[in-house]
Amino acid sequence: MAAAAVIVLVIVVALVVFVASLSVRLVQQYQRGVVFRFGRVLERIRQPGLQLIVPVADRMVRVSMQTTVIGVPAQGVITRDNVTLTVDAVVYYRVVDPVKVLVNVRDYPSAVLQVAQTALRSVIGKADLDTLLRDRDRINAELKAVIDAPTEKPWGLLIERVEVKDVSLPEGMKRSMSRQAEAERERRARVIAADGEFQASRRLADASRAMANTPGAYQLRLLQTVVDVAAEKNSTLVMPFPVELLRFFDRLAGGAGEQARPAGQTDRGPAEQAGRGPAEQATPVGPGLGPVTENVAAAAAEGDGRRPER
Structure with missing residues (x-):
């Protein structure tokens, strides 16, 4: 009897373990369990952990909730x-x-x-x-x-x-898009270069007006240019001739001409020149002048308002 009781107990324990294995389901943290009982879905969604179901009647399907x-x-x-x-x-x-x-x-x-x-x-x-x-x-x-x-x-x-x-x-x-992009870059480069030249021209115009109002600034700029040119390895140095020096010689020549004019000789106006007769206009100018030369000299004297010197 004792042996039979032990056998029955072992069989009961085995059946309990088998039924428990059929009833317990493990749901992972990233899963949810959907239970079908005799083919119909139960409303309760099983959460992660150990879940119990009815053996044979229930079937649980795990669904991953991961992306x-x-x-x-x-x-x-x-x-x-x-x-x-x-x-x-x-x-x-x-x-x-x-x-x-x-x-x-x-x-x-x-x-x-x-x-x-x-x-x-x-x-x-x-x-x-x-x-x-x-x-x-x-x-x-x-x-x-x-x-x-x-x-x-x-x-x-x-x-x-x-x-x-x-x-x-x-x-x-x-290839078409590459050519289009290259043309667009070239257009932008030209626009930027033109804008730079326009701004540079405006700055140069402002600088020229400032130098025109200040002659000393022009001289300093001229000397700076000479220094920049001399800094290069050149065997020949071109020195610009100052414009002020030409103006000085021009004024000096004009003053000498005014001093050389006789004190009693004054410029005659057009009325006085018109009052002169043909004989006076044909007066010989200088020694040994011919008729044509005298007429040319008389015309030149009438043109600049001066009487030719006798």
Whole structure:
């Protein structure tokens, strides 16, 4: 009897351990448990830890709540301005409702991938090439909104982020864009150079007016230029002739001419010159002058208002 009792006890313990193994389920921290009892979903979502279920009647499915990353394969797309591109993207999503993920959609990772591919072609086809290359954030936001619409409420998924990874352009388009960028850089360089020349000309004009008002500044600038030229390794040095020296000689010659004029001789006006007779106008000028030379001398004297010296 004792042996039979021990055998029965062992069998009971084994059955208890077997039933306990069928009833206890472990849910990880990043998971949530959905229990199906005879095929129907229970409303209570099992949280992380050890969870008990009814053996045979219940079946628990664990759903990961972590963010999942899927890559969208490269898609051949035609933009709004008829440019053929190859675009790929990456989608970040996570589960927010485990029940909907299990009940409303089958193989939700594959479903999200298909929706992402169709949304990528739709959004890129509505945009032009410049917008795709320049305003990438707006394209990503539109992709997120298009993918999130059919997946959040019906499937219990949240699209956290969508990024366009690479945009492959045709070789002809790359060469055209390179030439366009080079022409734009050349245009900017010319505009900057023209602006610099305009500002330099204004500064030079201001400097010339300042030197015109101050003759000493012109002399200092002239000496500075001579020093700069002499600093170079030149065998020949060209010295500019001062303009003030020419003006000095001009004034000196004018003063000497005024002193050499006789005291009693004054300039005659046009009326006095008109009152002279032909005989006076034909008076010989200087010794040995012919008639033609005398007429030329008389005309020259009438032109500068002076009487030719006898």
